[in-house]
Amino acid sequence: MTFEAAKSTRTWVTGLGVAAPTGLGVDAYWSATLAGHGAIGRVTRFDPSPYPSRLAGEIKGFAAEEHLPSRLLPQTDRMTRIALVSADWAFTDAGVVPEELPDYDVGVITASHSGGFEFGQNELRALWSKGGKYVSAYQSFAWFYAVNSGQISIRNGLRGPSSVVVSDQAGGLDAVAQARRQIRKGTPMVISGAVDASICPWGWVAQLTSGRLSVSDDPERAYLPFDDRAGGHVPGEGGALLVLENAEHALERGAPHVYGEIAGHASTVDPRPGSDRTPTLQNAIELALADAGLGPGDIGVVFADAAAVPDLDRVEAEAITKVFGPHGVPVTAPKTTTGRLYSGAAPLDLAAAFLSLRDGVVPPTTGSTLSSRYEIDLVTGAPRPAALRSALVLARGQGGFNSAMVLRAVDRSQL
């Protein structure tokens, strides 16, 4: 392949829109993440007293009516409102006014873990307490997995290839990978990523069925991946939307930011429970590296999935160690400050990884003390300066989904 041809199939990230419990907007999130500020606390969106798990990473101070027209409020779940605003921020960051681009040049590909649970809960309550006439007509789509893609598309007039990917937490990477495929097939720009937000009683009991939620009441000790005290995770809400763009398109329009390239991706599915075959996260990592044309030595930091369930932590630590060698690469999980955001987690990690490449620093994993059972170089305490060229982001979904994505810095002086 010639250089020009290779250049034309490169997928760059040129805009970030972040909504995390630790901060709304890229700058607020990133400074909180580097400082190790945590946002995990007792649930305030409903009374968590009757439930075995009572901590969450909630987004505070998000007033949808300050950002969105009243026309959208009666028809949107909280996750959709946050996604719409994050998409607005991502486009602004990218220096793009979507309405000014040809309709079919921009697609929307998001991931979703559970859809609009809070909206659905309110309508179910109306159904059973008052009757069917009281259920909102907007329930027809407001709960639906694909609704964030649909509403972002409608609000911004985007008619390019659009879809939703559902593979639990791995979906956050799988959606971005699908966006990259569409860009390779010729769509100049796709907004991709995910926002999940289902901290409401119905969402809560659904999440509790995983058996993976921490029952600790101590925010400092509730979510401790790779720690001997690991006892499940704390759910959070939020995520990130990223503007993905054909490199040539970005150059031609003079994109103000080039955060880096989506250089490689792979997803695998684990063997069925009880199988004697081994888990396949390692395969995902190796395949993603191969897709990027990079070796383990090129990767400067790994953003871990960080389940904080001992068996899952062991599988992840072993996969990293087998690929990179014992203590062979810095590993971090800044999601300890936000809780696990389900589909929103990996896009937020992608944003953090790009900011790590930009600033030459690895944000810390907070709270955890590395177990002696794992031979990984877990970055804890303070942020660690590092000259980074490439990063690996991992995400796993319940049901055996594994996904790995390789990011690479773009040297602007060579453009």
Add this chain to the structure above:
Amino acid sequence: MSDAENSTEISTEFTLEKLLPILLEGAGADDRVDLGGDILDAEFTALGYESLAMLETAGRIEREYEISLDETALAEAVTPRALIELVNTHLPAARTA
């Protein structure tokens, strides 16, 4: 919108003043549209309300006034004036007024 003609009508008559809060609560308002203006003969689609917004609005009118609106007639009521007339044909007080 509260002109002399409306103010002389009896309170059970369905009017634009009664429709507007129902529209707003069920479907919000398009920022580019002045609902306080002369909208009686504007089409709902031009006012920013798509079919689901009309379904939600009709559902709210039906439960508030305990009436049942015919789907076909609803689909044909594409302006506030037409919808108000349709609702009024179902209100006994309005019919006798």
